[in-house]
Amino acid sequence: xxxxxxxxxxxxxxxxxxxxxxxxxxxxxxxxxxxxxxxxxxxxxxxxxxxxxxxxxxxxxxxxxxxxxxxxxxxxxxxxxxxxxxxxxxxxxxxxxxxxxxxxxxxxxxxxxxxxxxxxxxxxxxxxxxxxxxxxxxxxxxxxxxxxxxxxxxxxxxxxxxxxxxxxxxxxxxxxxxxxxxxxxxxxxxxxxxxxxxxxxxxxxxxxxxxxxxxxxxxxxxxxxxxxxxxxxxxxxxxxxxxxxxxxxxxxxxxxxxxxxxxxxxxxxxxxxxxxxxxxxxxxxxxxxxxxxxxxxxxxxxxxxxxxxxxxxxxxxxxxxxxxxxxxxxxxxxxxxxxxxxxxxxxxxxxxxxxxxxxxxxxxxxxxx
Amino acid sequence: xxxxxxxxxxxxxxxxxxxxxxxxxxxxxxxxxxxxxxxxxxxxxxxxxxxxxxxxxxxxxxxxxxxxxxxxxxxxxxxxxxxxxxxxxxxxxxxxxxxxxxxxxxxxxxxxxxxxxxxxxxxxxxxxxxxxxxxxxxxxxxxxxxxxxxxxxxxxxxxxxxxxxxxxxxxxxxxxxxxxxxxxxxxxxxxxxxxxxxxxxxxxxxxxxxxxxxxxxxxxxxxxxxxxxxxxxxxxxxxxxxxxxxxxxxxxxxxx
Numbered sequence: 158x159x160x161x162x163x164x165x166x167x168x169x170x171x172x173x174x175x176x177x178x179x180x181x182x183x184x185x186x187x188x189x190x191x192x193x194x195x196x197x198x199x200x201x202x203x204x205x206x207x208x209x210x211x212x213x214x215x216x217x218x219x220x221x222x223x224x225x226x227x228x229x230x231x232x233x234x235x236x237x238x239x240x241x242x243x244x245x246x247x248x249x250x251x252x253x254x255x256x257x258x259x260x261x262x263x264x265x266x267x268x269x270x271x272x273x274x275x276x277x278x279x280x281x282x283x284x285x286x287x288x289x290x291x292x293x294x295x296x297x298x299x300x301x302x303x304x305x306x307x308x309x310x311x312x313x314x315x316x317x318x319x320x321x322x323x324x325x326x327x328x329x330x331x332x333x334x335x336x337x338x339x340x341x342x343x344x345x346x347x348x349x350x351x352x353x354x355x356x357x358x359x360x361x362x363x364x365x366x367x368x369x370x371x372x373x374x375x376x377x378x379x380x381x382x383x384x385x386x387x388x389x390x391x392x393x394x395x396x397x398x399x400x401x402x403x404x405x406x407x408x409x410x411x412x413x414x415x416x417x418x419x420x421x422x423x424x425x426x427x428x429x430x431x432x433x434x435x436x437x438x439x440x441x442x443x444x445x446x447x448x449x450x451x452x453x454x455x456x457x458x459x460x461x462x463x464x465x466x467x468x469x470x471x472x473x474x475x476x477x478x479x480x481x482x483x484x485x486x487x488x489x490x491x492x493x494x495x496x497x498x499x500x501x502x503x504x505x506x507x508x509x510x511x512x513x514x515x516x517x518x519x520x521x522x523x524x525x526x
Numbered sequence: 527x528x529x530x531x532x533x534x535x536x537x538x539x540x541x542x543x544x545x546x547x548x549x550x551x552x553x554x555x556x557x558x559x560x561x562x563x564x565x566x567x568x569x570x571x572x573x574x575x576x577x578x579x580x581x582x583x584x585x586x587x588x589x590x591x592x593x594x595x596x597x598x599x600x601x602x603x604x605x606x607x608x609x610x611x612x613x614x615x616x617x618x619x620x621x622x623x624x625x626x627x628x629x630x631x632x633x634x635x636x637x638x639x640x641x642x643x644x645x646x647x648x649x650x651x652x653x654x655x656x657x658x659x660x661x662x663x664x665x666x667x668x669x670x671x672x673x674x675x676x677x678x679x680x681x682x683x684x685x686x687x688x689x690x691x692x693x694x695x696x697x698x699x700x701x702x703x704x705x706x707x708x709x710x711x712x713x714x715x716x717x718x719x720x721x722x723x724x725x726x727x728x729x730x731x732x733x734x735x736x737x738x739x740x741x742x743x744x745x746x747x748x749x750x751x752x753x754x755x756x757x758x759x760x761x762x763x764x765x766x767x768x769x770x771x772x773x774x775x776x777x778x779x780x781x782x
Contacts, residue, residue, distance in 0.1 A: 367641040374640030374647060375633055375654070378619075382627045385616035392576060392610075393694065394602035394631035403637050449618075 165452065166366055173358040177351060188467075189354045195462035196357030197419035200364050202442050202458035203451055204411025207368055209440070210449030211377065212404040213384030214295060215303045217436045218310030219412045222283055224431030226413025227420035228317055229279035231329040233270040234421075237261075242268055262331060272335040276417050280410055287409035291402045307433065314431040328427030335421035343421040353422060360418065361455070364411060368451055371407075380404060384449075434475045441482040447492025456494060527590070529554040529698050529729040530575070535584035537570055544570040546753035547584075552698070557720065557730040559740045562750035563773060568733045569611070571750065572702055575731070576608050577601035589697055603631045607696035609687045611703040611733075615675040621686045622671040625658040628693025632657075661689045665719060681712040688719060692728075699723060701732040705739050717743050741765070749773075 180186050205219050238256055241247045247268070250256035255274045261267045270278070294305045317323050324330070334344030342349065343356055371377050382390040383397050391397045420426040429435070442461055446453030461478075464470065470477040485492065489501070528551035537545045545567045552558045560568050573579040575586060577598040586594040593601050607628070616624050633654055635647040662668040665685050670678060675686055684704060691699055704720065705713040717739050724730055724743075734740045740747060740761070747764045749757040751773045757764055764770055 370643040371637065371641045374643070375630070375635045375651065376637050376640040378623060378627060379630060381619055381623075382616045385618060386614045388578070388598070389610065389614035389616065390627065391598045392578075392602055392608050393627050393690065394599050395627070396599045407637060407641075 166362065166369070169362055169365065169455075173355075173362065177354060186350060188463075189350045191463050191466040192459075193350075193354045193357040193422060194419060194466055195459050196354075196361045197415040197422065198439075198462045199361050199455055199458040200415035200418075201412040201439055202446075202454050203361075203364055203368055204408035205439050206443045206446065206448070206451055206454035207371065207380075208404050208408040209443050210447075210451075210454075211372060211380045211384060212401055213380075213387075214401055214405060215299075215440070216306040216405070216408070217303050217433070217440055218290075218306035218308075218313070219408070219439050220431050220433070220435035221310040221313035222287065222409040222412035223416035223435070224313055224317055224426070224428075225283050225286060226279045226416030227426040227430055228323055228329065228416075229282050230272065230275045230417040231332045231420050231426050232323060233275035233278060234272050234333055235269060235329055235331055238268040238270075239266065259333065269333070272333065272421060273337075276335070276414075279413055279417050283409050283413035284406055287406040288402065291405040291409075295398070295401045295405060307436070310431070310433050310436045314428060314433065317431050318428040324427075326428060328425055330425035332420055332424050332426070335418070343418055345422045345424055357418065357422070360414070364414075365451065365455065372451065376400070381449075434478075437482065438475070438478045441478045441485070444485045444490075445481055445493050447494050450492055450494060453492055453494035527554060528552060528587075529556075529589060530731065531585075531587040532575065533585045533587075535571070535574060535586065536582045537574055537579060538582060543753045545574060545581075548750070548753070548755050550748050550755060550758055552729055552731055553745075554729055555724070555727060556745040557724050557732065557743055559744040559747045560731065560733045560750065561735070561737075561740055561747060565752075566750040567753040568750055569702070570753075572608075572700060572733055576606065576700055602694060605694075605697040606700065607691035607694035607698075608700035609684075609691050609702055609704060611706060613680075613683050613687055615683055615687060615690075617674075617676045619675060620672050621667070621675045621678065621682075621689075622655070622658055622662065624675045624686055625661055625689045625693045626654050628661075628690040629654040629657055631694060658689075658693055661692050664722075665689050665692075681708050681715075684708065684712075684716065685719065688723075692723065692726075696728060698729045698731065701730060701734075703733055703735060705734060705736040713739055 176192065177189070180188055201219055201223055205216065208214050208216060238247050238250070239258075242251065247256065250270070251268065255271055256268050257271050258266050258268045290309050294302065294309070297305055318326060334342045336342040337356070341352065341356070343353060345353060379390065379395045379400055382393070382395060383400060387397055416426070416430070442457050443454050445461070446455070446457035465474055530552040532551065533549045535545055535548045536543070548571060560571065562568050570579065574581050574594075577593065577596050577600065580595050584594065585592060588601070589605060591604065593604060616627065633650050635650055639647050659668065659671060662671055665688065667682060667685050667689065670682060670686070675683065678686065688701075688704065701720065705716050708716060713736055720730060720732070720743055732740070732744070744761055747757070747759065747761055748755055749764060749767070749770050756769050756773070757767050759767065
């Protein structure tokens with residue numbers, strides 16, 4: 158099982174490198190931009206996949222966590238502390254290297270929080286919010302949980318949209334590059350396109366390894382047990398409430414990290430990143446990838462986000478994701494990417510031909526298990 | 527010392543006194559059965575003991591400590607495991623994985639250790655797997671280890687559920703109608719397994735409708751009727767108890 162798990166990770170690494178080489182040979186480097194952005198969105202999706210597919214908890218508010226990450230980072234790295242530099246706290250931050258000065262677009266000097274410190278602050282804030290929200294909300298089940306998380310997403314959206322300090326409808330721009338280590342930075346410039354691509358997908362690979370490990374661990378087993386029969390898991394000594402909450406927080410952190418990095422990559426963030434339709438989109442992608450299928454979620458997250466970012470769906474972008482959700486729920490609630498898909502399609506086709514028997518056995522594919 | 531000591535337990539739903547001032551104790555190492563007609567309050571009593579429901583009044587002392595008001599997972603951590611009347615195996619998990627969940631309270635790896643796949647978790651996982659497999663061998667179902675638990679035959683599922691509870695290494699095992707839905711041969715096998723569980727030194731409290739099973743394996747039997755305890759004695763004495771005969775077979779003049 159373990160060897161098998163990492164074999165797929167190596168295939169992912171090979172694919173990531175292969176795609177970059179391919180764009181180099183075919184002179185289609187422009188695709189790397191959307192591939193990079195898709196990578197960051199995929200972080201949200203694989204975290205959400207574990208929450209929905211393994212722990213069995215829905216969240217229609219994860220764009221909220223993405224936005225908390227992105228906005229915290231954007232605000233802290235752009236808010237000029239220069240006017241306050243004599244204040245004790247600011248001078249301490251400056252001395253500790255947490256606040257650093259840099260030149261702004263107009264040749265002046267600004268004093269802002271270092272991206273690393275901002276990133277850590279963003280993650281800590283996300284953890285705090287996720288615990289505070291998740292504690293009461295995860296006591297709910299089914300539709301009620303969905304509605305409560307929807308409420309959370311709405312609140313975050315309205316806050317970022319209505320707060321002048323966060324740029325209101327314009328969002329925050331001029332977010333500086335994120336220098337991870339000297340020489341390696343997330344900046345979104347044309348000349349660093351290849352580096353940005355590798356940073357994004359390096360993070361995705363790291364995220365996949367962490368989550369695959371989790372799935373195959375004692376905790377992953379307990380999460381699947383909660384999903385299957387919560388009362389029985391509880392009777393076996395699994396603290397179901399705490400496990401669900403921890404999984405919620407882990408998935409929120411994945412979303413926030415995606416938000417932090419994409420914000421530095423894009424050089425800014427706007428309120429649309431916090432919108433409900435984004436949250437719905439994430440859920441739709443997890444659903445189409447197959448709820449409890451990390452690889453399916455990743456592949457669909459990459460593919461659909463890439464097409465969407467390339468403008469493939471035109472003005473109907475959001476409608477496409479809504480339609481996907483409806484179609485998946487109606488015809489293949491187990492998702493699109495799964496082993497018995499082809500037998501199901503065959504069964505569906507033969508039913509069309511009037512072969513009733515094959516149609517009957519094809520409804521769920523259980524007979525092949 | 528009694529393994530389980532229940533005193534003055536009361537729980538009502540609206541105006542219905544589902545469990546009304548019930549007291550009893552289960553001696554360490556014994557098999558005690560809980561019987562009574564439908565609606566007598568057996569399941570409510572079971573849920574009170576296992577922490578699914580909290581009692582309105584009364585105390586439950588388990589292995590020397592109060593457990594009334596604790597949540598099921600806390601009760602489980604203290605050494606009480608249970609099976610369910612309607613089988614509650616985890617779907618999409620193998621029989622072995624189901625039983626491995628039973629080792630949860632005896633293992634520690636958390637979210638961080640799991641995500642980082644720390645070497646200390648490897649040994650623990652191996653140990654969990656070995657213990658779970660050992661239990662399957664003890665129950666004679668080792669051949670089913672790799673099969674999806676919910677696709678097993680009904681009788682086999684009952685045994686896997688028993689194995690999952692045993693994996694907790696409980697001091698007290700609660701069995702909620704373990705013979706429900708089993709044929710006569712399977713019921714006899716189940717009785718044999720429960721006796722072997724007793725042989726491990728595990729105390730057993732069992733709710734059961736099947737009289738042959740109850741009379742054969744129990745050391746003592748409690749009879750409930752309308753939420754109240756009406757008898758608490760050895761099997762032979764229970765069989766001759768007039769009150770018990772009356773509630774099970776009806777009044778003599780009503781027998782026609």
